[in-house]
Amino acid sequence: MIHIAKDLSDQSLPPSLALTGNYRKSQATQQRRLAVIRDGRYPTSNTTNYDNRYRYEDIKQALNTLYHQKCAYCESRERRLQVEHYRPKSHYYWLAYSWDNLLLACSACNGLKKHEFEVRGRRATCDITPGSEAFGLLHHLSEQYNTREQPMLLNPENPQDAALFIHFVFAKDGSMSSEHARCQHTITTCGLNEERTLRLWRGKIVEKLRKRLNTIVFRSTGAARMHRIKEAIEDFIAHANDDDEMYLAFRRYVVMYFLSALVNEVMNQQEGATV
Ligand SMILES: [Zn+2]
Numbered sequence: 001m002i003h004i005a006k007d008l009s010d011q012s013l014p015p016s017l018a019l020t021g022n023y024r025k026s027q028a029t030q031q032r033r034l035a036v037i038r039d040g041r042y043p044t045s046n047t048t049n050y051d052n053r054y055r056y057e058d059i060k061q062a063l064n065t066l067y068h069q070k071c072a073y074c075e076s077r078e079r080r081l082q083v084e085h086y087r088p089k090s091h092y093y094w095l096a097y098s099w100d101n102l103l104l105a106c107s108a109c110n111g112l113k114k115h116e117f118e119v120r121g122r123r124a125t126c127d128i129t130p131g132s133e134a135f136g137l138l139h140h141l142s143e144q145y146n147t148r149e150q151p152m153l154l155n156p157e158n159p160q161d162a163a164l165f166i167h168f169v170f171a172k173d174g175s176m177s178s179e180h181a182r183c184q185h186t187i188t189t190c191g192l193n194e195e196r197t198l199r200l201w202r203g204k205i206v207e208k209l210r211k212r213l214n215t216i217v218f219r220s221t222g223a224a225r226m227h228r229i230k231e232a233i234e235d236f237i238a239h240a241n242d243d244d245e246m247y248l249a250f251r252r253y254v255v256m257y258f259l260s261a262l263v264n265e266v267m268n269q270q271e272g273a274t275v
Pocket of ligand 1: 109
């Protein structure tokens with residue numbers, strides 16, 4: 001999970017989510033928004049007409065650009081990423097069409113998370129009435145709610161949550177853990193340590209680097225070897241800084257904690273073999 005800075009200004013709001021104006025799609029969304037607030041719940045059957053409003057193309061496109069077509073939680077790229085509600089619409093129905101509540105998630109994370117949303121304080125209830133000041137702030141309420149009910153699940157768009165990402169600990173095999181309660185909760189809720197998928201894919205990143213270094217050490221010597229090793233390190237760092245790459249949190253962790261040790265390990269192995 002990495003920090004994603006979402007621009008919440010009116011200019012960046014996907015047009016179909018606008019609270020006012022004559023745009024046909026935003027009016028359709030506004031109708032559903034008013035309906036769920038009036039009914040005091042998000043419908044549980046015949047939801048297509050409601051669901052389609054947060055799946056409008058402009059919303060998907062804005063999220064895809066922001067997230068570089070990767071899941072907000074696990075950073076996997078998937079062809080059909082889903083628009084996901086950080087605060088589930090089953091309880092927070094009035095936030096079903098709020099820009100600061102819409103994230104992008106893969107089917108695995110979204111499927112595991114479902115309607116889970118544990119909070120430490122008192123869970124927020126709807127205090128919005130159409131036309132009120134709070135109604136006008138519907139795209140900017142997360143910050144307010146975060147202090148009131150203290151969610152356990154980390155939100156990649158929340159800078160305070162992003163400050164906790166340093167508590168995620170990775171191993172070279174791609175597994176992850178944490179001593180921090182909220183990080184731990186996020187790993188469990190979204191299955192971020194899934195052995196057969198995520199852990200394996202992340203582990204392959206280190207394996208690939210190790211293989212490349214091994215080949216260099218095996219095939220070259222002296223200045224040429226040093227040059228090629230430097231190139232491999234620079235390449236790895238460049239990928240760790242490329243927003244289009246998957247698993248950036250892990251790649252950056254490798255750069256910080258494993259990279260130099262890995263190079264030394266490979267070099268020493270070769271020296272040991274030639275003695
Ligand atoms: Zn995911």
